[in-house]
Amino acid sequence: MKESEHQQQEETLQQLRLKANELLLREEWSQSIQTYSHFISLCQTRPDPKHRKSLCLAFSNRAEARSKTRDFDEALKDCDEALKIENTHLKTLMCKGKILLNQDRYNMALNCFKIANLDHPSNKDSETLNGYLEKCKKLEFLSRSGAFDISNWVLSGFKGKLPELAEYIGGVEIKKSEISGRGLVATKNIDLGSLLLVTKAVATERGIMPESKTDDLGENAQMVMWKNFVDKVVESSSNCKRTHCLISMLSSGENEESLEVPNIAAFRPESEQDFGFSNEKIDMGGMLNILDVNSLVEETFASKFSGKKGDYHGVGIWLLASFINHSCNPNAKRFHIGDHVIVHASRDIKEGEEITLGYFDVFSPLKTRKEMAKNWGFDCHCKRCKFEVDISSKHEMGEIEMGYEIGVDVGTTVYKLEESMKRWMVRGKMKGYLRASFWKVYSELFVSEKLMRKWGRRVPTMEVVVDSVVEAVGGDERVLRVVVEGMKRNGGGGLGEMEKVMKLGRGVYGKVMKKQAMRSILS
Numbered sequence: 001m002k003e004s005e006h007q008q009q010e011e012t013l014q015q016l017r018l019k020a021n022e023l024l025l026r027e028e029w030s031q032s033i034q035t036y037s038h039f040i041s042l043c044q045t046r047p048d049p050k051h052r053k054s055l056c057l058a059f060s061n062r063a064e065a066r067s068k069t070r071d072f073d074e075a076l077k078d079c080d081e082a083l084k085i086e087n088t089h090l091k092t093l094m095c096k097g098k099i100l101l102n103q104d105r106y107n108m109a110l111n112c113f114k115i116a117n118l119d120h121p122s123n124k125d126s127e128t129l130n131g132y133l134e135k136c137k138k139l140e141f142l143s144r145s146g147a148f149d150i151s152n153w154v155l156s157g158f159k160g161k162l163p164e165l166a167e168y169i170g171g172v173e174i175k176k177s178e179i180s181g182r183g184l185v186a187t188k189n190i191d192l193g194s195l196l197l198v199t200k201a202v203a204t205e206r207g208i209m210p211e212s213k214t215d216d217l218g219e220n221a222q223m224v225m226w227k228n229f230v231d232k233v234v235e236s237s238s239n240c241k242r243t244h245c246l247i248s249m250l251s252s253g254e255n256e257e258s259l260e261v262p263n264i265a266a267f268r269p270e271s272e273q274d275f276g277f278s279n280e281k282i283d284m285g286g287m288l289n290i291l292d293v294n295s296l297v298e299e300t301f302a303s304k305f306s307g308k309k310g311d312y313h314g315v316g317i318w319l320l321a322s323f324i325n326h327s328c329n330p331n332a333k334r335f336h337i338g339d340h341v342i343v344h345a346s347r348d349i350k351e352g353e354e355i356t357l358g359y360f361d362v363f364s365p366l367k368t369r370k371e372m373a374k375n376w377g378f379d380c381h382c383k384r385c386k387f388e389v390d391i392s393s394k395h396e397m398g399e400i401e402m403g404y405e406i407g408v409d410v411g412t413t414v415y416k417l418e419e420s421m422k423r424w425m426v427r428g429k430m431k432g433y434l435r436a437s438f439w440k441v442y443s444e445l446f447v448s449e450k451l452m453r454k455w456g457r458r459v460p461t462m463e464v465v466v467d468s469v470v471e472a473v474g475g476d477e478r479v480l481r482v483v484v485e486g487m488k489r490n491g492g493g494g495l496g497e498m499e500k501v502m503k504l505g506r507g508v509y510g511k512v513m514k515k516q517a518m519r520s521i522l523s
């Protein structure tokens with residue numbers, strides 16, 4: 001190359017570098033990515049050892065800009081290019097560590113921060129670096145042990161910093177389900193309240209929704225929220241091959257029996273194994289079907305505890321949780337904190353048993369549940385539905401249901417149902433199923449001193465009803481509230497009663513909340 005040409009190229013490179021840096025400082029991410037790309041390709045067409053340092057920095061800066069646009073796959077590739085040139089480049093190690101941490105790959109992130117710390121022990125960012133090191137260690141421990149504790153947050157009235165949560169998979173695997181398609185199945189005996197999984201959303205969208213969702217304003221708000229949510233999922237999926245592949249494994253509601261059963265290890269963010277992820281594109285129609293079948297409405301912890309939903313609504317998609325089927329006698333519960341969903345056992349679960357959630361309110365009568373399942377796009381064939389379909393052919397059952405619908409007094413409904421169950425010789429869990437279906441009237445009766453004075457001797461005690469309901473369909477905040485009120489009426493209850501309430505609470509809120517926090521919200 002002639003001297004003048006060489007000089008001109010040097011000038012062009014210098015200008016591109018300055019321009020790209022300026023764009024980066026101005027946070028004009030796309031433009032700066034373009035300019036760094038130009039700089040990098042020029043450097044690579046005519047390699048010159050004296051450009052190594054600037055090339056390393058260009059890759060590093062492009063990685064930063066790409067991570068800001070959430071293009072994490074490409075950003076990580078850039079980090080690796082920069083580290084090939086200078087394997088302890090501080091800025092790149094920090095950038096790579098932060099991306100990996102964001103992707104919940106704690107060990108790999110920890111490794112980056114460790115190298116950075118070893119090679120640059122007294123850099124100006126050492127405090128930040130130490131912060132990241134500690135965070136990675138803590139999350140890695142939580143992810144391995146499942147030792148989450150949200151008690152301080154609960155005790156603070158759900159205010160302040162959200163509790164630290166990490167990806168966690170308990171004793172479960174994905175298997176063919178007897179209910180439909182694939183499901184999550186317990187790999188060991190799991191006791192009440194134990195964690196089953198904690199996982200972060202691919203995307204969420206939240207907003208304040210007007211009270212009525214049926215008028216124009218409400219419908220419009222709902223549509224805008226859904227559109228924003230779909231856009232976010234599409235963006236996450238196109239920016240990360242792994243996310244794209246995992247989403248493509250989810251059910252679109254059709255031909256579930258022919259769907260492949262993926263290895264649960266594929267859902268561990270840290271796993272580097274190649275699970276044969278296909279590159280199959282998901283068209284927009286397919287994506288909408290998948291989101292329709294698998295998206296969940298957030299059940300925030302605070303709303304669960306207070307029983308009030310308010311105007312605040314959130315929707316999201318959580319990959320592994322999408323494999324959990326519905327049952328009207330579920331054995332698990334979920335709640336959401338920040339972007340995480342936490343699923344715990346709401347009853348004792350035996351090895352080999354399928355983990356199930358109530359997609360909708362299972363404390364409602366068969367007819368209402370059938371309508372809700374229809375809205376979800378399926379016909380529920382769980383044990384409880386089968387039993388209740390049989391019973392509903394009985395004449396008295398029709399009368400009881402009718403009475404319930406038109407609001408016959410609650411004592412009469414409970415009395416009639418209990419007497420009918422005796423005649424039909426309904427036993428064990430089946431009693432709990434029917435009592436859960438009519439929980440609304442049972443709870444109204446148990447909390448009213450006046451009604452209990454009238455009906456108390458003719459119907460089973462609250463303890464008997466609660467035990468059978470919880471055994472059949474698991475605990476619920478509403479059951480817990482009735483029990484706590486009953487205990488208060490009886491002057492606070494003894495140790496045994498308190499122990500029972502705590503057990504019920506463990507089923508409702510899980511073991512992530514320790515005794516002191518549970519006591520505080522119950523009192």
Ligand SMILES: C[S@@+](CC[C@H](N)C(=O)[O-])C[C@H]1O[C@@H](n2cnc3c(N)ncnc32)[C@H](O)[C@@H]1O
Binds near residue numbers: 182251377381382
């Ligand atoms: C979130 S997915 C659950 C996992 C799904 N079975 C799979 O193979 O990926 C929800 C879909 O599973 C099916 N499903 C879940 N619970 C069911 C039930 N109790 N009865 C029938 N189908 C059910 C329905 O097709 C529903 O739309």
